[in-house]
Amino acid sequence: MKHKTFFWFILPSLAAMTLFIALPIVSVFIQSLFVGHEQVLVVSESCGPFGCSQTTSVDLEATEKLREEAPLGQFNGLGTYLNRSHLAFAEIGVAWAETDTWNDFWSVVGDLPFYRALAFTLTYTAVVTPLVILLGLAIAMGVNTLPKLLKGPSIFVSLLPFLVTPLVGSLILFWMVDSDGVIGATIQLIFNDPNLSLKASAALTWTMLIVYGVWHTLPFSFITFYAGLQTVPDDIIEAAKVDGASKWETTLHVVVPHLMPLVSFVTLMLLMDNFRVFEPIVSFSAEAHARSLSWIIYNDLRESGNPLYGSAGATSMLTIIGVVILLTPVLLRTWRDFNRKAH
Amino acid sequence: MATASENRMTPGKIIAFSLVGLWLVIAAFPFLWTFWGSFKVQADFFSKADWTNAIWGTNTIAETGSAYTGQGYFGAWITEEFWQNVINSGIVVFFTVVISLTFGTLGGYALARSGFRYAFWLLMAALVFRAMPHITLVSGYLLPFFEWNIWGHLPTTIIVLVAINQPFTLWMLHSFFLNIPKDMDESAMVDGCTRFQAFWHVIVPVMWPGVITTGLFSFLLAYNDFTVTAMLLSAENETIIPAINSFLGTTQVEGKVMYAVAAVVSATAPLFVLILFFQRQIVSGLTAGAVKG
Numbered sequence: 001m002k003h004k005t006f007f008w009f010i011l012p013s014l015a016a017m018t019l020f021i022a023l024p025i026v027s028v029f030i031q032s033l034f035v036g037h038e039q040v041l042v043v044s045e046s047c048g049p050f051g052c053s054q055t056t057s058v059d060l061e062a063t064e065k066l067r068e069e070a071p072l073g074q075f076n077g078l079g080t081y082l083n084r085s086h087l088a089f090a091e092i093g094v095a096w097a098e099t100d101t102w103n104d105f106w107s108v109v110g111d112l113p114f115y116r117a118l119a120f121t122l123t124y125t126a127v128v129t130p131l132v133i134l135l136g137l138a139i140a141m142g143v144n145t146l147p148k149l150l151k152g153p154s155i156f157v158s159l160l161p162f163l164v165t166p167l168v169g170s171l172i173l174f175w176m177v178d179s180d181g182v183i184g185a186t187i188q189l190i191f192n193d194p195n196l197s198l199k200a201s202a203a204l205t206w207t208m209l210i211v212y213g214v215w216h217t218l219p220f221s222f223i224t225f226y227a228g229l230q231t232v233p234d235d236i237i238e239a240a241k242v243d244g245a246s247k248w249e250t251t252l253h254v255v256v257p258h259l260m261p262l263v264s265f266v267t268l269m270l271l272m273d274n275f276r277v278f279e280p281i282v283s284f285s286a287e288a289h290a291r292s293l294s295w296i297i298y299n300d301l302r303e304s305g306n307p308l309y310g311s312a313g314a315t316s317m318l319t320i321i322g323v324v325i326l327l328t329p330v331l332l333r334t335w336r337d338f339n340r341k342a343h
Numbered sequence: 344m345a346t347a348s349e350n351r352m353t354p355g356k357i358i359a360f361s362l363v364g365l366w367l368v369i370a371a372f373p374f375l376w377t378f379w380g381s382f383k384v385q386a387d388f389f390s391k392a393d394w395t396n397a398i399w400g401t402n403t404i405a406e407t408g409s410a411y412t413g414q415g416y417f418g419a420w421i422t423e424e425f426w427q428n429v430i431n432s433g434i435v436v437f438f439t440v441v442i443s444l445t446f447g448t449l450g451g452y453a454l455a456r457s458g459f460r461y462a463f464w465l466l467m468a469a470l471v472f473r474a475m476p477h478i479t480l481v482s483g484y485l486l487p488f489f490e491w492n493i494w495g496h497l498p499t500t501i502i503v504l505v506a507i508n509q510p511f512t513l514w515m516l517h518s519f520f521l522n523i524p525k526d527m528d529e530s531a532m533v534d535g536c537t538r539f540q541a542f543w544h545v546i547v548p549v550m551w552p553g554v555i556t557t558g559l560f561s562f563l564l565a566y567n568d569f570t571v572t573a574m575l576l577s578a579e580n581e582t583i584i585p586a587i588n589s590f591l592g593t594t595q596v597e598g599k600v601m602y603a604v605a606a607v608v609s610a611t612a613p614l615f616v617l618i619l620f621f622q623r624q625i626v627s628g629l630t631a632g633a634v635k636g
Contacts (some may be wrong), residue, residue, distance in 0.1 A: 013447060
């Protein structure tokens with residue numbers, strides 16, 4: 001295809017992506033270098049019969065005018081990145097110097113908002129992804145042994161948790177595990193503790209979110225692996241049987257290696273999706289114990305009346321860097337494959 | 344041919360069956376429970392005393408005289424004007440899907456037929472864009488959109504969703520077009536067609552299976568979106584998902600939680616129908632990227 005034809009074909013798509021994905025990243029970066037204006041204060045002196053007193057008040061008009069003239073705020077350089085809500089190097093330095101044990105040090109770091117969100121996001125991604133892959137593989141093999149009549153309906157049922165809107169799916173689960181819901185009330189009954197709530201402690205909240213994550217993404221890995229199982233050539237299985245391999249050995253040494261390319265594909269997709277975990281925290285109103293990177297950006301933007309664009313921008317930039325780090329192995333491998341093919 | 348040994352129940356098979364059975368219950372039960380409960384009053388759906396109330400509707404009978412009530416649905420659709428959100432969602436989803444597919448087929452075709460290095464780089468950039476959490480992009484939109492006075496309108500949200508959808512659409516249609524033999528359009532060009540004519544007369548008639556599959560996923564992305572629609576739409580233009588979220592914020596009063604439950608069931612219904620009719624396409628679409636390795 002000629003360069004010119006290629007250009008005209010790709011133009012609409014490229015324009016949309018440049019305008020609404022690439023440029024916003026630039027805009028986020030610029031925002032992150034500014035902080036909102038402080039309120040303009042006026043000091044007025046009022047003198048009465050008993051002497052003079054000074055009062056400080058906010059000049060609403062001047063503040064408004066300043067915000068209108070420079071909506072970005074004032075230039076702050078990398079200040080936002082380094083403050084307590086983000087990388088907080090100063091606080092970490094102090095903690096490093098003042099704490100004696102690793103435990104103390106980590107508990108100080110864990111209280112810093114950015115690191116707390118990062119810890120949750122990484123834990124969520126690191127727990128949900130392997131669980132979903134292993135369970136998905138197991139269920140795919142299970143469904144594969146089902147009679148033909150049952151295969152279609154079980155795939156139908158399995159698709160529901162995956163395709164349902166994340167916000168809606170997590171609400172459905174939340175209403176069940178809430179202290180008045182059917183599962184929540186049953187748990188209270190079992191442990192005989194009427195105040196037991198899954199939202200009460202960080203550990204329980206994290207578990208609840210992770211269970212939701214597995215429930216929501218398991219169908220994706222299961223269906224991909226199930227489709228992969230259909231492509232395992234029969235003669236290889238037959239050959240393994242002839243060579244005296246047991247069923248378990250065949251699975252381990254023939255089927256699983258055949259599915260390996262799928263495993264890396266599923267891992268990539270799951271990593272990307274789990275890293276942006278956000279909606280379940282809104283639905284479960286779990287923000288007291290679990291905040292993800294996406295959630296703290298959302299919270300900054302939601303700050304009523306006065307959104308913290310600078311702070312949201314800085315967290316966004318750090319998140320994007322995180323995504324790129326996460327994807328580096330994949331990008332490098334694709335790059336190598338491409339070069340091998342080209343030469 | 345199933346032999347006798349294949350039909351025998353082995354311990355391995357029993358474990359496999361029970362695992363699948365357990366999963367199916369876990370997958371389906373929350374939906375059945377919520378659907379059933381949406382026709383009850385709050386005292387039954389959140390019945391602390393006795394969970395069987397939610398099944399038999401003890402309090403629902405006491406309050407309304409019948410075991411089933413449409414109060415939640417009436418409250419959500421009529422009192423809270425949920426139908427307005429449904430119309431908004433319809434507009435957003437329809438235009439997002441149509442525009443995404445138009446842009447995506449043109450771009451995906453070009454990427455599949457161009458062997459140049461920049462085509463590879465575009466696909467890699469699209470992969471990185473695909474991984475971007477949507478909220479990071481939204482924080483870049485807000486300030487400029489406020490400045491230009493285009494915040495809160497449906498067209499703005501549609502074009503943003505189209506853009507966010509592009510990386511995925513491009514990848515999917517690109518791998519689909521790779522499967523259509525090059526000879527088809529190239530022989531048309533030998534016969535004197537321009538590239539676009541070849542695309543229009545030769546490729547378009549055979550591309551519909553791929554386009555429908557991709558369209559299903561564009562639909563899901565637009566329909567399921569919360570991040571973009573919650574941040575970019577004003578209250579009167581809200582689509583259904585942010586509307587459900589704002590129900591929760593404002594309706595913690597007794598009885599009104601059921602509005603949200605009814606709205607949730609209403610929002611799930613179209614997805615249910617979608618899976619019913621397009622199960623095969625969805626499954627093939629899920630694995631489309633994977634088959635290539």
